[in-house]
Amino acid sequence: AQTVTQSQPEMSVQEAETVTLSCTYDTSESNYYLFWYKQPPSRQMILVIRQEAYKQQNATENRFSVNFQKAAKSFSLKISDSQLGDTAMYFCAFIGTYKYIFGTGTRLKVLA
Amino acid sequence: AAGVIQSPRHLIKEKRETATLKCYPIPRHDTVYWYQQGPGQDPQFLISFYEKMQSDKGSIPDRFSAQQFSDYHSELNMSSLELGDSALYFCASSLGGTSGANVLTFGAGSRLTVL
Numbered sequence A: 001a002q003t004v005t006q007s008q009p010e011m012s013v014q015e016a017e018t019v020t021l022s023c024t025y026d027t028s029e030s031n032y033y034l035f036w037y038k039q040p041p042s043r044q045m046i047l048v049i050r051q052e053a054y055k056q057q058n059a060t061e062n063r064f065s066v067n068f069q070k071a072a073k074s075f076s077l078k079i080s081d082s083q084l085g086d087t088a089m090y091f092c093a094f095i096g097t098y099k100y101i102f103g104t105g106t107r108l109k110v111l112a
Numbered sequence B: 001a002a003g004v005i006q007s008p009r010h011l012i013k014e015k016r017e018t019a020t021l022k023c024y025p026i027p028r029h030d031t032v033y034w035y036q037q038g039p040g041q042d043p044q045f046l047i048s049f050y051e052k053m054q055s056d057k058g059s060i061p062d063r064f065s066a067q068q069f070s071d072y073h074s075e076l077n078m079s080s081l082e083l084g085d086s087a088l089y090f091c092a093s094s095l096g097g098t099s100g101a102n103v104l105t106f107g108a109g110s111r112l113t114v115l
Helices: none
Strands: A003-005 A010-014 A019-021 A024-026 A033-039 A046-052 A064-069 A074-079 A088-095 A100-102 A106-111 B005-007 B010-013 B019-024 B031-037 B044-050 B053-057 B064-068 B074-078 B087-094 B110-114
Touching (some): A074 A088, B031 B074
Parallel strands (some): A010 A106
Antiparallel strands (some): A064 A074, A088 A106
16 A cells, blocks of 8 residues: 655744655555645645656755655655745645555744 | 636535535646545545546545546535535646646635535
8 A cells, every 4th residue: 555654743943944844655666756735724735846756866946855765765845945935734745556645744834 | 827726615515415516627637636635634535537537536435426527627526415524625637647747736625514
């Protein structure tokens, strides 16, 4: 079975600082994709970043970057220069053959 | 840019009633997904359609059914509603099937409250 685990239910970070959200997953598939989605208080699901498993290079998107460790099945999200607008629920997601599987989420609060 | 449109945004029903949620994907997107997110829960995959055919099925109750129409919009029909069906229902769309290479774009969600 495929699983996604986010072990940090809640985190906080001071504005302008860096924070890392962790995610681990389990799969027997060799080709898959990993995502981080942001869900602000509006409850909208917004794609933050995507990583293809066959690519060794870590994906980056402006202030967001990932540390993808395929052997360890780890996919952490680093947010640099945190902004108040980054306050949201962050979901790690995995897609293998057909369907997305989401982790339970990490609630991030950016403090002024 | 056009986004995924879901209607209604809010819906209140009584137990044992029926509800229908609609999803209009991004133009030219041919794949639609439905997710259910209970209070404080992560989104749970219900069902997906590609080119008007069901492509995958998740934890969708037998009381629920869905279809994708010729214009690619999709409807989720929920019957014999239970209190536990109260949730935010997301629709997402993508182009070209359910491969992970195709990024999902989510709608704003439809909040169903069952009293």
